[in-house]
Amino acid sequence: MDDLVQPARALGIHPPAVTRGEGEVRAALGGSVDVHFAGAGVDGLGGVRVEVGEAAAVPNRLAGDRDPLALRLALLTRRHYCGAQFTPGILDEADATLHRWRDGVAVWARAPSRPMPPDVVRDAYAAFENNLDTPSVLGQLNRLADDVDVADGAKFETFVHLDRVLAVDLARDIGAGPD
Template identity: 45%
Template sequence: MLRIADTRTGRLVEIPAAPRRLLRGHVHLSGLDPDARDGTGLGPGHLRVLLIGDVLARTAELHGLQVVTVLSTPRLTDDRYRALDRVMAVLGIHPPVVVGAHHPDAALGGPADVHVVARDADPSDAADGLRVEVGPVATAPLDEGAPGSLLPPVRPDEAAADDADPLAVRLLLLGRPYGTPTTVTGEALSEARRTLRRWRRQVADWAREPSRPIPDDLLRRSHTALVDDLGVHTVLGMLDDVAERPDVPPGAKFETFAHLDRVLGLDLARDIGR
């Protein structure tokens, strides 16, 4: 069963409450910047909230739950909605059922089980259910442009170059416990890109070898990390270790990376056959 720490109490809570198998999630975006240069109004903290909502849903689905998610936003222009859709697409975020929901309970079919919010946010419609607060993100000046601008100007239907891969932003923002404040630097972003290139190259190489089952200890430890308060950062560390372990056959490494990428959403199998 999926267990998440309720920010209000600090205690791990099972969601959804047994025996129901449907998880209702409500992701809140607030405080969008109307003067943002990229036209979305989204800062790095907003991206992190969106990503944690996505990982929560992916983790629940990996463990056999059905998930319905709504995304609440301030009133947006049509251009802003399209920009938000683009951002979610390039970050690999599964689209929520409803965006900009004004009556989320109706869209969810009942009260939300969990609310994902930024730490400094206080949405009026998050009184019930478990509350997950996502830590703030600061940015140092990046080589790509102005501080706070993390995403390159790529279209979701275009293949991003390795040096402008938006999924490196996803990897970087998932690399720390979700409630921990973090600072994004140009050096950290470059390292995330190098990691993605290396993992994708390795996955493509391992795919040529005979398939092998995921070792029981790896499967158990990774799933335990995920279901106990979304320990995605722990899983990322495990993958780095698995990639270099001589006792794990290449086919088992491939299956491990492919399986966990269902939650990570990093498109690790992208280079197979290239």
């Protein structure tokens, strides 16, 4: 388990509070709730069970100089219960999206704050509640980024707010210097 802590930390994933047995992770949330992350066909764990698809390890040669959170973003483009294979093209696209969004957030942060678009927030929350449908949320953010009818301050507030769940550090470049 210890060999997973550093790579997980690079992806913004906190280590589990408690681990038990080979390959079994048990996180204590508020004491009595167990959360188990397991593949299909694993039964008898009790507590909350989150089924996750298999993701192939990304070799260092594929990770290259990309931000480690680009891999996290690439994972978020797939449903959590589906398997994932990553090609250089997929990782390049995630890395480019991450940089584009961070650049946008840094620019939008200079604008006066505006309320988040209620329909975007409502639909994002519904997607999160619908079996953690992160691909839908990412699609909403892509559309919002390109929407010329939405004020920059509203885009900023929405991206930063939804990043509290996505955890890809979209506000990282705010105040970093000239464009």
